[in-house]
Amino acid sequence: MIQLSNITKIYKTKNGDLTAVRDVNLSIEQGEIFGIIGYSGAGKSTLIRLLNGLEKPTSGEVIVSGEDIARISGGKLRQARQKISMIFQHFNLLWSRTVEENIAFPLEIAGVSKGERAARVQELIELVGLQGREKAYPSQLSGGQKQRVGIARALANNPEVLLCDEATSALDPETTEAILELLLDINKKLGLTIVLITHEMNVIRKICHRVAVMEAGQVVEQGQVLNVFQNPQATITKNFVSQVSDSSETKESIEQIIANYPTGKIVRVTFVGQSTKEPIMSQLIKRFDVEINILHGAISHTANGPYGTLIVHIDGAQGNIEEALHLLATNNIQTEVIARG
Amino acid sequence: MVEQLFPNVNWDRMWQAAYETIYMTAVSTVITFILGLVIGILLFLTSPHQLWANKIANFITGSLVNIFRSIPFIVLIILLIPLTNLLVGTIRGTNAALPALIIGAAPFYARMVLIALREIDKGVIEAARSMGAKTSTIIFKVLIPESLPALISGITVTAIALVGYTAMSGIIGAGGLGQLAYIDGFQRDRSDVTQVATIIILVIVFIIQWIGDVITTKVDKR
Ligand SMILES: Nc1ncnc2c1ncn2[C@@H]1O[C@H](COP(=O)(O)OP(=O)(O)O)[C@@H](O)[C@H]1O
Numbered sequence: 001m002i003q004l005s006n007i008t009k010i011y012k013t014k015n016g017d018l019t020a021v022r023d024v025n026l027s028i029e030q031g032e033i034f035g036i037i038g039y040s041g042a043g044k045s046t047l048i049r050l051l052n053g054l055e056k057p058t059s060g061e062v063i064v065s066g067e068d069i070a071r072i073s074g075g076k077l078r079q080a081r082q083k084i085s086m087i088f089q090h091f092n093l094l095w096s097r098t099v100e101e102n103i104a105f106p107l108e109i110a111g112v113s114k115g116e117r118a119a120r121v122q123e124l125i126e127l128v129g130l131q132g133r134e135k136a137y138p139s140q141l142s143g144g145q146k147q148r149v150g151i152a153r154a155l156a157n158n159p160e161v162l163l164c165d166e167a168t169s170a171l172d173p174e175t176t177e178a179i180l181e182l183l184l185d186i187n188k189k190l191g192l193t194i195v196l197i198t199h200e201m202n203v204i205r206k207i208c209h210r211v212a213v214m215e216a217g218q219v220v221e222q223g224q225v226l227n228v229f230q231n232p233q234a235t236i237t238k239n240f241v242s243q244v245s246d247s248s249e250t251k252e253s254i255e256q257i258i259a260n261y262p263t264g265k266i267v268r269v270t271f272v273g274q275s276t277k278e279p280i281m282s283q284l285i286k287r288f289d290v291e292i293n294i295l296h297g298a299i300s301h302t303a304n305g306p307y308g309t310l311i312v313h314i315d316g317a318q319g320n321i322e323e324a325l326h327l328l329a330t331n332n333i334q335t336e337v338i339a340r341g
Numbered sequence: 342m343v344e345q346l347f348p349n350v351n352w353d354r355m356w357q358a359a360y361e362t363i364y365m366t367a368v369s370t371v372i373t374f375i376l377g378l379v380i381g382i383l384l385f386l387t388s389p390h391q392l393w394a395n396k397i398a399n400f401i402t403g404s405l406v407n408i409f410r411s412i413p414f415i416v417l418i419i420l421l422i423p424l425t426n427l428l429v430g431t432i433r434g435t436n437a438a439l440p441a442l443i444i445g446a447a448p449f450y451a452r453m454v455l456i457a458l459r460e461i462d463k464g465v466i467e468a469a470r471s472m473g474a475k476t477s478t479i480i481f482k483v484l485i486p487e488s489l490p491a492l493i494s495g496i497t498v499t500a501i502a503l504v505g506y507t508a509m510s511g512i513i514g515a516g517g518l519g520q521l522a523y524i525d526g527f528q529r530d531r532s533d534v535t536q537v538a539t540i541i542i543l544v545i546v547f548i549i550q551w552i553g554d555v556i557t558t559k560v561d562k563r
Pocket residue numbers: 011012013018019020038039040041042043044045046047
């Protein structure tokens with residue numbers, strides 16, 4: 001559906017050239033929710049804006065549903081944009097228009113007749129759950145409602161791709177949850193391909209199928225969300241993963257525990273899918289004569305399935321600990337030694 | 342009673358002059374609005390990072406606006422006498438005042454249009470572009486509606502300035518309250534004529550301000 005090949009984007013600035021995106025290759029399938037995560041300034045917005053031609057790459061190729069976005073312009077590009085919608089962090093609604101007029105705007109652009117517009121707008125208002133607010137102006141809406149208008153507007157012309165630039169970053173956690181639900185719902189109902197950028201791993205965990213991690217303009221890691229959570233490679237990815245798995249409380253208590261247990265090892269064990277159901281810990285205790293103390297446990301749900309993390313303290317003879325860890329590894333269970341006594 | 346207060350006022354002439362002032366203000370305001378809007382939008386679209394970003398076009402338009410904005414109106418009237426003669430065929434009467442009024446006010450208003458357009462959230466223009474909007478759609482459905490309160494309060498200020506300019510146009514015999522106050526009031530030493538002309542000018546200004554405020558509030562949904 002979307003194919004980025006060797007994309008580089010260099011901005012010419014007063015202080016010289018700035019490489020915002022460097023040699024990125026991505027392939028996004030039809031109907032998937034693809035997340036791009038990175039800290040501020042990583043080049044995420046630049047990358048997503050290349051997908052609808054708001055920016056042109058300095059080099060490389062951008063193919064979106066068969067169109068060579070970087071090379072088309074004028075009417076052809078405008079036509080293509082009607083099938084590649086976008087929603088924004090700050091919603092970008094026209095304050096001078098009511099909810100229904102805002103949603104009708106892309107239909108006006110597409111030249112849809114007045115009668116058809118009204119019917120379509122009503123459909124969209126129901127889809128995003130804004131019944132009763134049709135005549136309200138954006139200034140009278142909450143952040144979540146504004147983003148619903150943004151989503152309805154983006155869906156008006158039945159796009160094939162929906163681009164979300166930090167669409168939930170200006171919202172509180174509950175509203176974020178609701179908007180993510182809505183996006184997931186739309187993805188299932190309409191089979192829409194969604195590309196979503198964010199700096200919050202929670203957003204990735206909740207709805208994305210695959211994720212790419214960006215740092216300094218480059219994609220440093222990408223894969224199935226579940227795999228990335230289970231087995232992050234790059235340091236930056238590990239940081240993002242621990243955003244979700246470890247609360248600051250756990251971090252503190254781990255430090256406390258490390259101080260309290262001078263011997264043995266503290267290990268983070270990550271279970272995925274089937275392995276969450278096996279009584280592996282009790283097996284370890286029986287077979288290797290080690291003591292296992294569970295310090296922290298959590299289960300998270302991703303779009304690819306659930307995964308659990310346990311932080312345990314394993315103590316016993318050195319060889320036994322090694323063997324226990326080895327057994328976990330042979331059972332496809334990820335382990336990471338956080339600290340050793 | 343009124344006759345005793347203002348013994349020298351010829352009311353027919355007074356109302357005729359008021360009509361001329363209103364006529365010159367109204368016509369020049371309408372044309373200034375259109376011309377200023379066009380120039381302001383051009384200035385905006387040709388500025389850096391905008392849709393028609395073009396250094397040369399922006400520089401030329403900006404310079405012309407600044408030059409005409411800096412010429413004192415009274416000087417502009419005199420400078421424009423040949424042009425007026427060419428356009429209107431005479432340099433006397435209300436219509437002869439229009440070229441100077443418009444050329445004096447349009448650059449002034451164009452600046453206000455530019456400031457108003459710069460206040461528009463960049464994201465909204467980007468959103469329209471991402472929907473596949475043409476530049477003309479962006480102008481008429483985004484730029485103008487989204488800056489309308491500022492465009493209207495700007496034209497209100499400009500219209501009031503134009504009332505003042507019409508008075509100055511009296512020196513080329515444009516007519517109106519300014520000329521009446523000067524010729525009938527000042528030169529013949531009839532201060533009551535000047536006073537009545539002033540009061541009518543004030544009333545006109547207040548009415549313009551009031552209309553402008555009402556419309557601005559009505560269109561502002563922010
Ligand atoms: N139009 C531009 N001109 C110059 N530099 C830009 C422009 N847009 C973005 N940048 C720079 O490119 C880098 C990446 O920005 P951006 O894509 O917005 O990152 P992100 O969305 O991940 O925060 C930043 O260093 C930013 O300053």
